[in-house]
Amino acid sequence: MKEIKVLGSGCAKCIKTAEFIQSVAIECGIPINVVKETSAEAIMNYGVMSTPAVVVDNILMHSGSIPDRKKVEGWLK
């Protein structure tokens, strides 16, 4: 099962991003584990400066906005 981390200090967009990824995964019937990472130190260690950012299986894939559907589907495959 893929582990997807949404990095962000709890802003509205970060919550939306997590919900969006979860909903796409449910639509595609792919089980994933979405967690939110809000710790400033952890976000720094990924080298992220603009949130929300998305980490898939420990690799930083995206940062600075709510990702679009195509991108999210790409990560799930």
Add this chain to the structure above:
Amino acid sequence: MLTFFTELADWLAFTLFGLAPHSKLGDAVHFFIEDTTKIFFLLVVMIYFIALIRASLNIERVRDYLAGKNRFIGYIMGSIFGAITPFCSCSSIPVFLGFTSGGIPVGITMSFLLTSPLINEVAVLLLLSLVGWEITLIYVLVGLAVGIMGGMFLDLIHAEKLLQPFALKAYQSAKPTVSKDTSRSTLPFRDRHEFAKQELLDILSRVWKWVFIGVGLGAALHGFLPISWVETNLGSGQWWSVPSAVLLGIPLYSNATGVIPVMESLITKGLPIGTTLAFCMSTVAASFPEFILLKQVMTWRLLATILALLLTSFTVVGWTLNAINYN
């Protein structure tokens, strides 16, 4: 061109709603309609066009640029970038840590973060259309100066020692960052348009309520606050009025979009420019929610220092401007 909005407000307030011109309510409603329509029109047009131009500027580039600079230029550029980089206060922590772990001195990072809420394209635009270019220029210069000098001061007192331990460690073990992102300067128009559209929706969804609150408050002051009261009690820039205005601004929290219509109203009521500016900048820059966020990377002592620094500078700016105005 902007007189269209005055005419629209004339027609709506006095003809359609049948309010009497120069009555308190009529004045307030007129102010509200004129300012909200004008502000939303300007916001939509200007955010879009500025975003088209700015599409290739992102925070990573700013960091790479600042990382290699000598200190003195660093403060100035940090402050200028703070003014022009699109940036939401919810990113201030990642940005702070990103800069710090890239080896940028805390003072330069704070020049960026202090100027950022004070000056942005929306604020400048609103100032220009509501209070004229002279006050706009003063506002921008003061905002930059506060950022630059605040940053210098923080490095002078070695503010990095007052960071949270993990942030200090990241600063001390910083390696020069290598830029991976060089592709965005030659963006095709389609991408720029897409970015600008996103940016427009994003900023509008964030500021629309502040426009209503700010203009609403401005309209209420405009219609109901008697000029004579302001003139007698605050009009000659009494010395205590500036620090009081600054203190009053701390619990009040607004962004620049919300506070500028209030500024317009206060100035036309005869409040001295120094007092007005001190109040507005304190409302925008010294806010509790922002400070609580910064607690994650700073100790209380550093936070208190920064707050004191801001309050002192706004007070000094207010006094100076009032003194220039009355001598």
